[in-house]
Amino acid sequence: xxxxxxxxxxxxxxxxxxxxxxxxxxxxxxxxxxxxxxxxxxxxxxxxxxxxxxxxxxxxxxxxxxxxxxxxxxxxxxxxxxxxxxxxxxxxxxxxxxxxxxxxxxxxxxxxxxxxxxxxxxxxxxxxxx
Ligand SMILES: [Zn+2]
Numbered sequence: 554x555x556x557x558x559x560x561x562x563x564x565x566x567x568x569x570x571x572x573x574x575x576x577x578x579x580x581x582x583x584x585x586x587x588x589x590x591x592x593x594x595x596x597x598x599x600x601x602x603x604x605x606x607x608x609x610x611x612x613x614x615x616x617x618x619x620x621x622x623x624x625x626x627x628x629x630x631x632x633x634x635x636x637x638x639x640x641x642x643x644x645x646x647x648x649x650x651x652x653x654x655x656x657x658x659x660x661x662x663x664x665x666x667x668x669x670x671x672x673x674x675x676x677x678x679x680x681x682x683x
Contacts, residue, residue, distance in 0.1 A: 554624075554646045555623065555624040556621050557622060557624075558619055559620060559621075559678070560617055560618070560619055561573055561574070561619075561620050561622065562575070562577050562580035562615050562617055562618075563580065563616045564584035564587070564613065564615055565613070566589065566600055566611075566612070567605075571587055571589050572584055572587055574665055575664075575678070577617070581615055584615070590602055590613065620674075622665070622676045623646045623675065624677065624678050624680070625646060625666070625677045625678070625679050625680075626643075626681070627642060627643035627662075627679035627680065628642045629642075629656060629681050629682065638655055638656075640653045640656055641655075641656045641664065641666070643677065645668035645675060646677065647675050648668065648670050648671040648675075650668060650670050650671075652666065654666065662679070662680050662681045662682070663678045663679060664678070665677070665678060665679075666678075666679045
């Protein structure tokens with residue numbers, strides 16, 4: 554199994570990681586589209602919609618961080634062009650769990666995926682062909 558130490562971007566509310574991506578732009582977009590991003594007064598799933606302004610402040614931040622990242626080969630199941638939801642199917646290299654994640658029509662390989670089933674967070678770069 555192949556792995557390397559790679560910079561990734563985590564979208565966090567305080568210390569909790571909600572999204573992760575291979576670029577700052579993708580991580581920020583994922584935060585903005587996440588159900589936890591919003592006004593908790595108006596939305597029961599939301600935890601907040603403000604960005605942290607200083608180290609100690611509450612809020613969202615995009616953290617560039619170095620992680621060990623594995624490489625996995627993933628398969629696309631379903632055809633987004635036909636109106637179906639396409640799924641990215643991949644297997645965790647450590648615990649062997651198989652994941653099937655929804656794939657938006659604009660998602661391009663490689664994509665950062667994560668497992669935290671029987672171990673701490675394990676990130677993997679999933680390569681796939683559409
Ligand atoms: Zn796993």
